[in-house]
Amino acid sequence: DTAVSQTPKYLVTQMGNDKSIKCEQNLGHDTMYWYKQDSKKFLKIMFSYNNKELIINETVPNRFSPKSPDKAHLNLHINSLELGDSAVYFCASRYHGGRNTGELFFGEGSRLTVL
């Protein structure tokens, strides 16, 4: 069973287009994240939701808009794509329980290429 699944795995698109990446987790976690991994392999957090509520919003352009319809899903919509948006986007989830907060589980990643 896939714990954190993302679709699509690969996305090739033209500059200026709008695209979405979907994420679902079946682990019963209450907190979900989007991370961006660039060509240098840096993993940078973008957003985090806890029980559908936005709790972390890093300095990300307004063109990026996350949406969490329920605590098992966190989608990422990107408007007016730019060349610099090319990266691998990882969805992740964890159970947040204070001192008992658990391991961060990652999805397989969605490789976005903007031409």
Add this chain to the structure above:
Amino acid sequence: GENVEQHPSTLSVQEGDSAVIKCTYSDSASNYFPWYKQELGKRPQLIIDIRSNVGEKKDQRIAVTLNKTAKHFSLHITETQPEDSAVYFCAASADSGGYQKVTFGTGTKLQVIP
């Protein structure tokens, strides 16, 4: 916010030798320190973690040490094997009170030469 620095950025060792990766963190409230391994084209996966009430933790060939006073922690891999070749990330998080992000280091590309 938290800042995690990781060294070295690349590391080559002969099979059977040990590998050590070091990280420092800035936020004294951080109390959870996981290490992730990312193989080429794959997702990062947790290999070991340590909480601030513990100074050292071992799991077979891997061990992690934590020095809270100096705010640094290290990953030790003994008897390295070719399948240990990957990018390793350290991370830090303050998990008591509030919702905290997991901040990652910049990664270390480990190459184990057969």
